[in-house]
Amino acid sequence: MMRKLWPHARPYGKWIAAGVICSALEAVFELLIPLVMSDIVDIGIKNGDQSYILQMGGLMVAMAMVSLAFGLGAAVFSSVAGQGFGANLRRAEYDRIQEFAFSNIEKFSTASLVTRLTNDVNAMQMTLMMGMRLLVRAPVMLVSALVLSIRISYQLSSVFLVAMPLLLVAVLAILTRVGPLFRSLQEKTDALNLVVQENLAGIRVVKSFVREEHEKQKFEKRNHDLRDTSLKAFGTVVVNMPIMMLIVYGTIIAVMWFGGRMVFAGTLEAGKLMTYFTYITQIMMSLMMVSMIFMMLSRSVACARRIVEVLDEQPAITDGAAVTDVNSQGVRTPAAVRDGSIDFDHVSFKYNAESPEWILQDISLHIPSGATVGILGGTGSAKTTLVSLIPRLYEADHGTVSVGGRPVREYTMEHLRDAVSVVLQKNTLFSGTIRENLLWGDPNATEEELWSACRAACADEFLKRMPDGLDTDLGQGGVNVSGGQKQRLCIARAILKKPRVLILDDSTSAVDTATDARIRRAFAAELKDATKLIIAQRVASVCEADMILVMDGGRIAARGTHRELMETCEIYRDVYRSQQEGVSIGG
Ligand SMILES: Nc1ncnc2c1ncn2[C@@H]1O[C@H](COP(=O)(O)OP(=O)(O)O)[C@@H](O)[C@H]1O
Ligand SMILES: [Mg+2]
Known part of the structure; x- marks a missing residue:
């Protein structure tokens, strides 16, 4: 895992090195200070030498300043490295x-x-920042303080033989508990974010169904879950503290007891004992730091694993099988989509490899270039799934989908999706102006081309009424236009790509029937050569098509022109009649 993450830290290698060196020097100077103090007591005070005391006092201050400067340096370097x-x-x-x-x-x-991109990364950068300082400081302090205190009195130092194993056992016991808790903590954060994200994305639906109370409860539940897991995890971590303290104070009392007797017996000087205390405190502090580092690491291991999972995930659809064509000059270029013909050859598909049922089952189909094809069918009959395979939004499990006489995977995604323009059922505009959104279709479109696309999509009429026209700001996700207006803008955006295949997935559902008809007429005139696939609810939207597909349960139940289907297909006749009645009743 370190191997996966290190390349992202490497550019900051110099900063990390500088931070590490500063931390080490900071620790060294901090350790030297008690030595000077010991001399002040044992030499200066004992001999009543005031100038010596002042001199050494000055040295102590200077050393403290230097240590402070290194500490500051370490903080700065580690922040830069961590954030970077x-x-x-x-x-x-x-x-x-x-x-x-x-x-x-x-x-x-x-x-x-989203959590893996924000929360988990935050934890990682904290770990690097803190880890750089503590991981250096703690061992340096620990080892040097240990050496120095053993030098002062190896007899007294035998208390460590008891204290250290105790500490080790305590830390290990806690670590084995918090590891899994931290992992579950990140999962609970995911769960909470899911509720928030869904809620905000669908806030209009939530409000119109007056589901706020229900949403609140859902949030509360996840929120409590997260809180409880956090409490458990950090509760376990804080137990660390009292246990440590108990051991630290136990050690200090032991040192006082034995050390005091040694001072009375004259085998140890008072100043030395004082210094010894300082070291003991430092040793114990660094041991606490080490255990804190381990706690932190066990959290960041959970986060790091989640980040590496994302980095390691292989995109399911790649340009791996794309082929190149040789043109007349002998130059190799990626295969281009020649025309708008579409072929399905015994295609089967399911979203979930484990699920036993096929969503699309053994579909075979030929659509000549330039044809208009209507697709009807109940919800869940896999209309959307069928057309998603054409721009390779999903990949067929069996059989081949071809566009322009070539299997879709032989094109690069860029070429294929440039040629196949889809207006999805759930469509999105992005924040920014209408013009910016339309330019997604063709970044170099001229003013005239923009308006002509808007005319074809019948978006020009409401655009003209808007005070800023094409430069109207859409707001987040296009909230400033109505559903039908949004659909028409999405159609205009798709037309601007000048596609060979245009797919409209129920894209005029929020547009009135008259406008719907006008859009279709504009298509016939302006997109003569493009193959047009129109998924619709209304028979009226597709009855003029060259071919109509009736989907049912993942299969093509019937195909033919309006006239043929009226004669042969019962479902089609029923749907047509029911909609005709609707029209006559509605007036
Ligand atoms: N992203 C997805 N993951 C899993 N199942 C899906 C997904 N999208 C659609 N389905 C399932 O596939 C079936 C067909 O859906 P869809 O093609 O959207 O139907 P239609 O567009 O005709 O309403 C449905 O049963 C639906 O539950
Ligand atoms: Mg659909």
């Missing part, structure tokens, strides 16, 4: 997530990815 490491980790994770296919993201859940 954190930033690098976040960027690496984010880059990796951008490569993920939908199936990768679904595996982690969005909320967990």
Whole structure:
């Protein structure tokens, strides 16, 4: 795991080294101070030599200042290294997530990815920052204080033989308990973030169904869960403190007892005993630090593992199988999508490899380039799934999906998705102006091209009424436009790509019937060569199509023109009649 994370810290190697050196020097100077003090007592005070006392006192102050300066240096260097490491980790994770296919993201859940990118990285950078200082300071202090105190009196130092094993056992006992608790702590954080994220993303639905109370309770439950786990984890950690203190004070009392008797017996000087106490405190403090480091490490191991999981995740869909074409000049270029023909050859698909049921089952289909295809079917009949395979948002498990006569995986994602434009059922606009959003389709589009796309999508009428026109600010996720307006902007954005295949997944559901018809007419005129796949609820939206597919339970139940289906397909006739009635009743 260290091997995976180290490359992200390496650019800060110099800072880490500087921090480590400063921490070590800080500790050394702190250790030298008691030695000077011992001389003041045993030489200066004993001989009543005032100038010696002043001199040594001055030395002590100077050493304290130097130690302070190194301490400051260590703090600065470790902060720079820690923050830089954190930033690098976040960027690496984010880059990796951008490569993920939908199936990768679904595996982690969005909320967990957010936690792994923020919370977990924070823990890691804290560990590096604190670890750099403590990990150096504690051993340096421990070893040197131990050596110095043994030099003062090896007899007294035998108390460590009792104290140290006790401490070790206590720390180990606590560590084995908190490890799993910390792991579960991160999972509870994921769970909490999931609720918050879902709630905020769907706040309009929550409000319109008056589900605030229910959402609050859901949040409360996760919140309590997180609190309880935190309490348990940190509660276990703090038990560390009293146990340590008990052992520290026990040791001090033992040293006082034995040391005092040695002073009375004349085998130890009083100043030496004083210095000895300072070292004991330092030894015990560093032991506490070491145990704190271990606590911290056991938390960051949990976090590091989660970060490495993201970094190690292999994107499910890659350009690995993309082929190159040789053009007339003999230059190799990535295969381009020649035309808009679409072929499904015995395609089966399921989202979850473990689930026994296929979502799409043995679909075979040929759509000639430039055709208009309507797709009807009840919710859950896998209409969306069917079209998702064309721009390779998901990968077929069996069979091949081809566009322009070539299997989709032989194109680079960039080329394929440039040629296949999808207006998804759940569509998103991003914060920024309408113009910025439309330019996603074609960054170099001229003003005229923008307006022509808007005309084709029937978005021009409401855009003209907006005070700032194309430069109207959309607000977060496009909250400033109505559902139907949003759909039309998404269609315009898709048209701007000048795609070979245009897929509309129920994209005019929030648009009135008349506008819907006008959009379809505009398509026929402006996107003559593009293959158009239109998923719709209304038969009226697809009845003029060259071919209509009726989906049912992951299969194509019937296919043909409106006229053919009216004659042969009972489901189609029923749907058509029910919708006709709706129209006549509605007036
Ligand atoms: N991301 C997903 N993960 C797992 N199952 C899914 C996912 N999306 C859709 N499904 C399942 O696939 C089936 C078909 O869904 P979908 O293609 O969206 O149907 P439609 O668009 O016709 O309403 C449904 O049973 C649905 O539960
Ligand atoms: Mg759908």
